[in-house]
Amino acid sequence: MPHPPIPVSRVTGIILAGGKSSRFGSNKALFEYQGKKLVEYSIATLQPICGQILLSTNEPEKYAFTGLPTVPDLFPGCGPVAGIHAGLEQSKSEHHLVIGCDLPWLDTRLFDFILGCSPGYQVVMPMHKGFKETMASYYHKSCVETLERALQGKQYKIFDAIAPLKTFYPEIDKQDFYSEKLFANVNYREDIG
Numbered sequence: 001m002p003h004p005p006i007p008v009s010r011v012t013g014i015i016l017a018g019g020k021s022s023r024f025g026s027n028k029a030l031f032e033y034q035g036k037k038l039v040e041y042s043i044a045t046l047q048p049i050c051g052q053i054l055l056s057t058n059e060p061e062k063y064a065f066t067g068l069p070t071v072p073d074l075f076p077g078c079g080p081v082a083g084i085h086a087g088l089e090q091s092k093s094e095h096h097l098v099i100g101c102d103l104p105w106l107d108t109r110l111f112d113f114i115l116g117c118s119p120g121y122q123v124v125m126p127m128h129k130g131f132k133e134t135m136a137s138y139y140h141k142s143c144v145e146t147l148e149r150a151l152q153g154k155q156y157k158i159f160d161a162i163a164p165l166k167t168f169y170p171e172i173d174k175q176d177f178y179s180e181k182l183f184a185n186v187n188y189r190e191d192i193g
Contacts, residue, residue, distance in 0.1 A: 005112075005115065005116070006095050006115050006118070007051075008048075008049055008050065008051050009051040010051065010093055010094055010095055011049060011050045011051055011093060011095045011096070011097060011115065012050060012051065012052045012053070012054060012087075012091040012092075012093040012095070012096050012097075013046035013047075013049075013050035013052070013053040013054070013096070013097050013098075013099065014053075014054050014056055014071075014083070014084060014087030014088070014091070014096055014097070014098045014099070014139075015039060015042045015043065015046070015053060015054070015055050015056065015068075015099055015100075015101055016056045016080050016083045016084070016098065016099070016100050016101060016135065017029040017039055017055050017056060017057045017063065017101040018056050018057050018058055018059075018073060018080075018082075018083050027059075027062065028101065028102045028186055029057075029063075029101035029102065030062060031186070033104055033186075038101055038102050038104055038186060039055075039063070039066065039101045040066070041103070041104040041106070042099050042100070042101050042103065042106070043066060043068070045099065045106045045107070045108050045111065046097055046099060046108075046111065048108050049097070049108060049111055049112060049115065050097060051093070052069075052091070052092075052093065053068050054068065054069055054070070054071050054087050054090060054091060055068045055069070055070045055071065056070075056071050056073070056083035056084070056086055056087050057070050057071075057072070058072050058073055058076060060072070069090075071083075071086045071087050071089075071090045072086065073085075073086050074086050074089065075151040078151055078156050079156045080134070080135075080158060081147055081150060081151060081155075081156055081157075081158055081161045082151060082156075084098055084139060084143075084147060084158075085144065085147040085148060085151060088139060088141060088143060088144045088147065089144055089148075091141065093141065094140060094141045095115065095118065095138070095140065095141075096138065096139045096140070096141070097111050097114065097115070097137075097138055098135070098136075098137050098138070098139055099111075099135060099136055100135030100136070100185060102185045102186040103135060103136065103183060103184070103185050103186075104186070105179075105181045105182055105183075105184055106136055106182060106183070107177045107182060109175075109176075109177035110126065110136060110172065110175075110177055110182065111136070111138075113126075113170070113172065113175060113177070114126060114136075114137065114138045114170070115138065117138075117168055117170050118138050118140070118168075120166070120168075121138075121140070121166050121167060121168040122139070122140045122142055122143050122146075122162075122165040122166045122167065123137060123138065123139055123140070123143065123162050123165050123166070123167040123168070124137060124138035124167070124168045124169075124170065125137040125138075125167065125168075125169050126169070126170055126172045127169040127170065127171050127172065128171065128172050128173045128178065128182075128183070129173060131183075132159075132169055133183050134158045134159075135183075135185070136183065143162070143165055146161070146162070146164050146165055147161055147162075
């Protein structure tokens with residue numbers, strides 16, 4: 001890695017568990033897959049490299065079992081940008097790893113790699129086969145004001161919100177942790193096959 005690793009104590013994980021799961025039919029984050037709730041896979045992925053993990057949700061009581069602090073949106077009903085913004089606002093760290101709650105096949109090594117790419121950037125979003133992965137990315141604390149302005153201006157799409165930020169899209173297809181299934185997410189019950 002080109003840069004020395006960032007100490008775990010300086011990294012906060014933000015798990016976005018506020019989605020409506022409308023295609024799924026029930027709360028995806030709490031769906032059990034092979035004996036674990038989907039949100040627990042996200043927690044397990046981030047735990048080795050994050051000193052703290054925040055759960056972005058407007059239904060904190062449903063996540064009491066995790067023992068993690070929950071963060072409600074400051075701009076309710078405005079999608080993932082609002083969840084990322086609230087997490088950054090609440091966090092005391094400089095460095096943040098943002099992860100969706102429905103990606104059971106993510107690998108901790110991906111986030112190690114993203115952290116290694118982060119010096120000099122405000123956002124790092126992995127790219128593979130032309131796709132940019134918004135739900136497995138890095139955000140620096142300095143993004144807060146830009147995201148807040150985006151929300152105030154009703155820019156709710158992640159790529160619109162981060163447009164003014166210094167962003168890096170590293171290609172990860174050639175990395176040893178990469179697999180076709182890495183970013184597979186669960187939108188429908190049949191995705192759990």
